[in-house]
Amino acid sequence: MSKQINVALIGNPNTGKTSVFNALTGLNQQVGNYPGITVEKKEGVCKLSRGIKAHIIDLPGTYSLNASSLDENVVIELLLNKNDKDFPDIAVVVSDVENLKRNLLLFTQIKDLEIPTLLVINMADRMRYKGISLDIDYLEAELQTKIALISTRKKEGIDNLKNLIANYKELSVTPCINPSDIDKEYFDNLQKAFPNQLLYKLWLVITQDVNFGKTDRKEIEAVANFKTKSKADLKRLQQKETIKRYQFINNALKHGQTIDASQAKDLRSKLDRILTHRIWGYFIFFVILLTIFQAIYDWSSVPMDFIDSAFASLSEWTKIQLPQGAFTDLLAEGIIPGLGGIVIFIPQIAFLFLFISVLEESGYMSRVVFLMDRIMRRFGLSGKSVVPLISGTACAIPAIMATRNIESWKERLITILVTPFTTCSARLPVYLIIISLIIPEGRFLGLGYQALTLMLLYFIGFGIAVLSAYILNKVLKIRSKTFFVVEMPNYKLPMFKNVAITVLEKTKSFVFGAGKIILAISIILWFLASYGPGDNFNNAESIINTEYASQQLSEDEINQHIASYKLEHSYIGIAGHAIEPAIRPLGYDWKIGIAIVSSFAAREVFVGTLATIYSVGSDDEATIKNRMAAEVNPILGGPLFNFASGISLLLFYAFAMQCMSTLAIVKRETNSWKWPTLQLFIMSGFAYVVALIAYQLLK
Amino acid sequence: MNTIIQNILVFVAIAFAFIFLIRKFIWKKSKSKKVCGGDDGCGCH
Known part of the structure; x- marks a missing residue:
């Protein structure tokens, strides 16, 4: 034995x-x-x-x-x-x-x-x-x-x-x-x-x-x-x-x-002098970030298109091959599109973590921490706050936990409160789909507009986090001592195995962690979108047939009207219409409203929800992006996802506190409901106001 | 028959999804009281 x-x-x-x-x-x-x-x-x-x-x-x-x-x-x-x-x-x-x-x-x-x-x-x-x-x-x-x-x-x-x-x-x-x-x-x-x-x-x-x-x-x-x-x-x-x-x-x-x-054949000192230089250091960091965001877009487009069309075909195939019925509809219109909405982002998330892991493994990330400490101090944050703010690009939860090595309670609290502003990987699916719908594919000096927009959103998140820290530093009356010690590891070539394990682990946890929630929410959403109360829903076919009896419509067009009518009078449609007055000034319709509400559990649910809602009653094989691009604004006409509503949505997601797990971890780390409650109302209120202003200015 | 089986499967899937979400976000397993930030004076802040 x-x-x-x-x-x-x-x-x-x-x-x-x-x-x-x-x-x-x-x-x-x-x-x-x-x-x-x-x-x-x-x-x-x-x-x-x-x-x-x-x-x-x-x-x-x-x-x-x-x-x-x-x-x-x-x-x-x-x-x-x-x-x-x-x-x-x-x-x-x-x-x-x-x-x-x-x-x-x-x-x-x-x-x-x-x-x-x-x-x-x-x-x-x-x-x-x-x-x-x-x-x-x-x-x-x-x-x-x-x-x-x-x-x-x-x-x-x-x-x-x-x-x-x-x-x-x-x-x-x-x-x-x-x-x-x-x-x-x-x-x-x-x-x-x-x-x-x-x-x-x-x-x-x-x-x-x-x-x-x-x-x-x-x-x-x-x-x-x-x-x-x-x-x-x-x-x-x-x-x-x-x-x-x-x-x-x-x-x-x-x-x-x-x-x-x-x-000794030491390159370290020479490299340190350049990489932590007060001008060149920031310039090099900026160029590295630009390269990363450009690569995320360029390298991911082929596998993403493949995954998107594969899920669309799978959904269509399921509908044809399986016997007709409610469960087949659930698979084809609920589960498969919902899962497709998360799997599609695997290439981009894997590339993001690949770059982050390479920067950490090479020893460069510690130089970034040192470099950024000069800026952080002015805003009431510790140099150590940079680690949570950078790890916040993966997920706010481990990032908030990483604040535990900040000795000063005030700096730690401020870091906890502002970290959710940094662009986490859950925001990435929302950003990517909206950017692909509203930003053209052209290039400026070899850099794609879409990649530049994504980078700008990361900067906005980071900028607002730092600005909020500055305000909180002035507002919070907590006294504490502060010091900053960081170890500069040697530069080394990243080990393939370590990088591979990190990419695998992070991608796996994103897909399985978020995937289970998205799957469950997709099922519930499909049910709420496929069933409804009252005569309007149950007699949808006869109502539409009577209404369009005088018009010469094809069977497909009639079916589309029936599906649309049913969706509007389903449980989800009723709920969506109830909240529509609050979100209409932001340029959203009731379907986007449902996606926002359901993504309160986790931001990445947004795309899955829209994929599920737009799939219900749809017979044609179409990708998520195409379905969203085809949506028409019911009041103003024209595409629903236009530049104004798209920017408004991007800004809403950049600032809103749309993550229950983050709130739970903030409660746990601060041992109080006061801070997560303040975070929820202030961040979401701010997001609403910014999104409203953006839409009203751009429409 | 097919319709009945499909309906049963749908409602089982919905029940599972609902229970999963409730357990995930509302009713969580109780954890040890020895938590940072509790009353045990761990001195973390």
Whole structure:
């Protein structure tokens, strides 16, 4: 029978921990949340020698066990709680060969918890560029552990790492530091008070002001009561501890590591000077963004057209092949067009994440954070707010969760409140379909008008987010301290596997996360559009036949009139007409009104809803775009989706708070309904006013 | 017969869709009370 061991993958941010995780687990991984909190939990399985299976947990990146954010709490909570089902049999500390000294601080802390600890030195391929050489045997003896020198980029050393993990019982658990060396009297007293407890664990519990949700609270409270020193004294002892650790690390590295700067072939400094330049830096970032948006349009058009026509044909085929009846109609007019409305955007979303992932992997994104910090400060945001604002282009939910590493509550709250303005991937389907309907396909200086419009919408979202932050900074009377520290990782060629996994994961979560909701809403919408109360709906055929008896209409035309009449008197038609007075000034008809209301659950539902509504009663094979383009404004005549109504819709979706999940996460992160309620009314009210002004000016 | 089966399938699909949406947005599974932002003094803000 195979044995399973728990392996905790721990390390500083930017050490390539996730690359090690990917190299060990391949695609045998899943992403979830830690119970009760919204910190991402990545787990995977790896087969080792002798039939041993490793359950690998990729813990959030942390610089030390002195936790200052929720992410870091997760690491310390797990390492202190032996009763946790995920408590590691072995801790694998991933370090970066270029930052070994700093990375070893965390290693020594974990080793002092007497957990078998293996040191992985990653990015070994960079050693010759940096003139670094390591005496592994010497370091192993000094640090009393085994070392795996690996390069995930070159796929070197992974098998050795697996063997070392399998032989985890051979690892020494001797601590690096004796706490008594920090303050003999204090630590001896502490040990006397709790003779059966590990001294370093006691010390961590005393000094950490964190949420030990899973650990034995009584045990911790008993220890926490042993506070023989003031907070200031404890801080001083912590500083002494850090100094002791660095003395230990310096001793080990003195002979174990040599750096010959004359051998270094460093491009980093030169690149940094250009990419973070106060003029060229912004110019290059702008050019990169332009290229991305142009590529999203140019590369996606062929697969998108194919998907669009494939779904239209599938819908038509279903209608012909299956026996006539309500369920066939549901499939052909509800489910297939609804799903088509989401699948069609897979190419563009995949390309967007491909570019974002390449920028992150290459180390350029950290330069963008640094670059943008200069601007952010003026608007009351932290440099760290840039990360949520940029990740908001994927989805506001993880972006809002990413604000947890912002230390100042005021800056964090402002970031939470303004992040939903950034253009998330759910807005993308709405933007893309409307842009393709109202913006011509021409080019200006080689750049498509449509791509430029899309980029402009991203800038508008970002601009309004920053402007709102400025106003909130003036309005909110909360005092807090602020500081900004960002690590600049080395530039590296993005690893194909990491990029591929990110693109796959993000696209999958978009399609399946949104797809299930869209499928369910498509079914309900089809029902509401296919059934209705009263005589008008039930006697639609006879009413239309009587009304058009005097005119010489073909059977197709009569059927179209019947379908249109039925839709207008269906449940959805009645609801749509009820809200029409409120949205007519914005240039929308009742069908768009229904799509707006249904997309309150999630923005991407908008296109699926219109696809479903326009499909009901339609017999011809037509793509979503063609159906929308053919819609006529019932009052003014002419296309319903014209320049004025299209711009109005784009602006409405740019600003409106159309996402229930975001509201739920804001409530959770702020622990109050006040902020999500304000967000909902202010954002949606603002969206309505802007859309109204835009339509009235442009019509 | 065909009509009856098709109608049953439609109503089953609608019921599933309705229950899914209710569970997704209105009635959610209760989660652990040890949540950041709760009363357990996690110190996150």
